[in-house]
Amino acid sequence: MLPCRVRLPPPAAAAARSVVTAVSLSHTEVGSGGARPPLVLLHGLFGSRNNLQSVANALVRRGCGRVLTPDARNHGCSPHSPVMSYEAMSLDVQHLLHRLRIPQCILLGHSMGGRTAMTLALQRPDLVERLISVDISPVSSAPVSEFSDYITAMKAVKIPDGVSRSAARQLADEQLRPVVQLPQIRQYLLTNLVDVQGRYVWRMNLEAISNHLADIMNFPVFHKPYPGPALFLGGSMSPYISSKDYPEIRRLFPKADVQYIEGAGHIVHQDKFEEFITAVLNFLPPP
Template sequence: ALPRTGRGGGGVLMPDARNHGSSPGSPLMTYEAMSLDVQHLLDRLGITKCIVLGHSMGGKTAMTLALQRPDLVERLISVDISPVLTSHISEFSAYISAMKSVKIPDGLARSAARQLADNQLREVVQVGNLRQYLLTNLLEVEGRYVWRVNLEAISHHLADIINFPIFHKPYPGPTLFLRGSNSPYISSKHYPEIQRLFPKADIQDIEGAGHIVHQDKFEELVTAVLNFLPPL
């Protein structure tokens, strides 16, 4: 979220979603709940208007926030995700099962631990940069390796995560959808629903990027975002 103040200043907030990173764990993992988390954060910080950017699950959270509370969102950026059912549940379920099954001996050096986890994930997660993305969640705690995402909560709410809440009233503000040209997550079949919910949407391709756009084409992503932002 990029806060906007009445004095024309700006800053960047990068909150971890619940059950991710350093944020608290919770058995509840829905987009409505994650949108409320952002609303509570903005309220606590006294931010009344912001530009919201999210990738994948974060993009669906950003869209939910904009549709629930359009008064809080000046502009919206969704990176490689549509406001629709994302994919077949089996693919994501297999990734979670693979992460749960990773076994690393205590006391192993971090580089060796990552390599071992990478080898164990390889059979299920065959795309190398996706494995590296998942491995960023491998955390050492007092010599033991654990996942810093709450796999149980995510697994339990997987159907909610790959889906999207039902909304009838559109978000009226400027919206940018950035699509990895090599990714299937924003399809032309999604355009009618994108236009229904986000009538001011612009859809742009990031050439050569897969789903993890910020890893594949970081500079191109930043340039597209900056070009969409209004001058401070």
């Protein structure tokens, strides 16, 4: 995991004065050149760019070209902000593309990143050659989500100062277990536990995420569809893309294809890595 400075959330008073402006996203980049537009990988709510780095490396090894993996605002090494919405996160990615002089990209987003990708495609279709939304749809996921419970459990974790990293992770894992029962989900959350001068804190801005969780669980209203190719790639064991979502998917993404990877849960790329990589490569335009 790359070192980065952890920036703690601003005070509540600052949130009231905030307007939606882009933040400068921290990102990594692998590969180069290629005839395809660059591929931008957007992580999920409790993730960071590190969670998708193995995906980026595998895609580059198989001829994908240039792949970027940014940290979303309030995640990883990117700045914290009291504003947390899909419109804001879309603006952040637009700012990154402009900064890197990328006129058009392919977007792949998991969960929250998938909705950010959808928002950007619907707002600025000229910037998005095609998109892949991994285990998320443009329909509210509040009825099936346990994210609120996860945030409450993470906020309640207490770790003594000065303990080793392994001991801190073990203590946090034990405290999360009653609420977050799946070991792979706990390990995913624990990637956000970092040491700041001998004190372990969550690298994510949990306060901003908690304050805007209702927005994150829903999707903005759009009326004009995205005209490009889209793939909605779900896990067969996950509830986040269901048949009841198909009408809204078709309305906003008329060229969408919906596929499921057998035996995968919500973190599709972790549960079925090879099958995931193959599905992504099969959807990319020919070089």
